[in-house]
Amino acid sequence: MFDIHNPTTDHHDMRDLTIIGGGPTGIFAAFQCGMNNISCRIVESMAQLGGQLAALYPEKHIYDVAGFPEVPAIDLVESLWKQAERYNPDVVLGETVTKYTKLDDGTFETRTDAGNVYRSKALLIAAGLGAFEPRKLPQLGNIDHLVGSSVFYAVRSVSDFKDKHVVIVGGGDSALDWTVGLMKTAASVTLVHRGHEFQGHGKTAHEVEMAREAGTIAVHLETEVRRIEESSGELCRLYLRSSSGEESCLDADRLLILIGFKSNLGPLAGWDLELCDNALVVDTHMKTSVDGLYAAGDIAHYPGKLKIIQTGLSEATMAVRHSLSYIKPGEKIRNVFSSVKMAKEKKAAEANNAAEGASKASENKAE
CATH class of the missing domain: 3.50.50.60 (FAD/NAD(P)-binding domain)
Structure with a gap:
């Protein structure tokens, strides 16, 4: 399994978005946070990222994800993480979120079974089908x-x-x-x-x-x-x-x-969120019945929902995008094409490398 290198910042620092669930939808949501210049953390109950793909059938081949004619489940997870890793999302493994609290200032606190409390400006639930066990x-x-x-x-x-x-x-x-x-x-x-x-x-x-x-x-x-x-x-x-x-x-x-598997929402069932068919009801912005709290992937429900990986990735994109208006109220949200953003990042990285090289050369000359 791939390694996860967390940033050196404190897990408990405020983040723009806390993502509950580290399956494909949650990982891709972390990438979208980077694309939209907001910070995030993933809180995953299992000891590894990847959700059911990694835990239940890592060697199973998947055929219906765009751009992959055929890909083993674990390879898809690794590709998703490689994509998100460039933005250094904070990752917390082996902890289950048991409770959330929306504070008077509109921010959120999530508490886990390990007794930890994580703070963020918004929440995204990407917990798949919730807790599950085989039939x-x-x-x-x-x-x-x-x-x-x-x-x-x-x-x-x-x-x-x-x-x-x-x-x-x-x-x-x-x-x-x-x-x-x-x-x-x-x-x-x-x-x-x-x-x-x-x-x-x-x-x-x-x-x-x-x-x-x-x-x-x-x-x-x-x-x-x-x-x-x-x-x-x-x-x-x-x-x-x-x-x-x-x-x-x-x-x-x-x-x-x-x-098959029996799904159980676990603690989510007691969060007083609107439910339908054992999933969280969302609107066209992927928002639940609570402002600032979004859902994506199999855990989200709306008319015509199709529960496949591709849908979850799209919903993650929409959820993160629409959360910006809650995370940054009053700020005009501008659409930036990925090619433009990546070009700017590469140019900035090249400039930084050149500056570091010049500084090192100067130090060597002084010596």
Whole structure:
């Protein structure tokens, strides 16, 4: 994972914007802060930036982000951070924001579970779907002791499945993606889905069907995993039951359960913000029901919302842009093209380097 080099300023200094959430939307919001010449901090509950992309499926390939025909999730996160890093955003990791307070002067204080308080002129919530946990198979009982060795709810490293007999449970995009993605790595791949057809569609679903017809993988539709068998603390066999009551078993040493996640707003649910479908209602400026408090990404809701990464990046841009009128009241906001801004920054950097070089040459001459 990439390194994060924080500026030397105190975390607790006033910032123009505090960004709650360090997923793709939050990271891109930090870049947009730099583009609009305002300071920011990211507060992320996990120990790394990247949100679900980094935590759940870093090796999964993404195909629907502009400019990337195909990119591994972790590479996209690293590219986003490289873009934002040039403006040295302050980053706080491993702390969950539990409460916010809007002060009489219109500024905000956010308190975290670590007891820290961070101050800013405005807030942007980019917390994705909030807290999340994978959906499990209740019929299997408590299998926590197998999680991370034989049972997985996400693919963090393809090497965990190398030369293994893998059973994947699910019929959505993630299950289909990894059915295809693990075919060349695993000793065998079997897909089990309780429905009569896949929820996932498009190219990957077609590839699964082609692999099934070719005998490269096995597919069991209208079937559930009913119980498992262990040997020496490791998974060794699964027992299946079809909707017609037919039972079967198969050898397996890896079970990958990809049936979605349950999202929970966590502390956000108690912030007295307008909610709809477990998300924060925003207007066309990405503002919530509280002035100065904005939302972007999967956590934001408005009519016609499309929950994809590309949408979140666009919303981050709008949220930061529209927050300027709150952060700098009465100041005329001018639009500056990125090419013009970058050209000025490069010219200033070259001038600074030249001045430093001349100063060093002068010092050497004096010596």
